[in-house]
Every structure is written in structure tokens, then in C-alpha cells.
Amino acid sequence: MAASYELKAQARDRVGKGAARALRREGLLPAVIYGDKKPALPITIPVKETTLTLHKGGFLTQIGVIDVDGEKHQVIAKDFQLHPVRDDVLHVDFLRVTKGATFTIEIPVQFLNEDKCPGIKKGGVLNVVRHTVEMNVPADAIPEALEIDLANAQPGDTLHISAVTLPKGCEPTITDRDFTxxxxxxxAGVKEADDDASEDGEAEGGDA
Known part of the structure; x- marks a missing residue:
């Protein structure tokens, strides 16, 4: 499993809000590595490098390496906390990655050929119901995005999960319906015309 990023870290023994604030003043972030039936490992990681990695995109869907005092841990970021005003990273939770492991992850949805979509060219509007889809994915084949091609989408079309070509070994956690x-x-003009036609049909039917 190739890693997309590597961060240097140090084990930490200080916990609590006061300790976290002190770390941030030193340019460090509190973080935790957990999972794989091993004890949680509190660590510190550099603010600058972590922020740059996060803003590159795909932080929650990419495999990374955390070098803790020379010992390398293969991980995936499970969650992170941001400051409510400044959007500074405050804390990161990492999950250990092992061979053959499967994760439940929110995978972003990406729409292709939006500029060629007949439905949009005719005045329709793309209404995104789900920006991400929760999926069970193998650790060694985590898709960066689920792609939906709009090249043939017409006004009034509904695009379901069945329209997505899922990567091998990946499946949505919702399996009991073909969700939108x-x-x-x-x-609006087309809808109004359809409504008028429907009303005319009902009127004609009533006169019969």
C-alpha cells in the first residue's frame, strides 16, 4: 500500500486542554493513533506540515505514514477537528492500516462532463443529494472519488448509486435500496408546461 504522505511525530505523555494549547504554541498538534487491537498512541505532529497535507485534499481517503520517533506507522486519518472561527487544525485521529483491512469511509462524489450535460444545457439544474457516500473499502484500494458521468443526463433525470461504476471490492453501506x-x-418553463398538460388531460378526462 503506497503512502500519499509522511509526517514526523513524537510520542506525548501530556494530555488535556492545557497541554494541547502549550503544544500549539510550539507549532505542534496533539493527535492519536489507534486501532488494530493495540493501545492508543498519543503523539504530536507538526502544525504546518499537517495543515498543508490536509489542504491538498483527500486527507480522509489516503494512506499515510506517521514516523513516531523512528518507528513508522501506516495510517489513515479518521477524523480531525478545526477551530470554529479560524479553521486551524486542532486535533487529528489516525487509524492503523494493516494488510487486508477494510474501512468504512465517506467517499466524495465527482461529476464528470457537467459542461456537456444535455439536461443542464436545456436549462436544468444539477441538484446534488449526496456529496459523499459512506462505503466499505479495502485499505489497499481506497477510491479518491466516485465518478458520475453527466454526458447523457436529461432534464428530470434521477441519478442513483447504480449509475456509478464502483471500484473493485468497494460497496456502499446502504444496500437495501438504489439511493439517489x-x-x-x-x-421551470418545462415543469410548468408539463403541469399545464397534466391539468388539460385531467380536464378532458372530466368532460368525458
Missing amino acids: IATIAAP
């Missing part, structure tokens, strides 16, 4: 990812909302 997005719709192409019909232009």
Missing part, C-alpha cells in the same frame, strides 16, 4: 446521488431538476 443527484437529480437534474427540469427548467
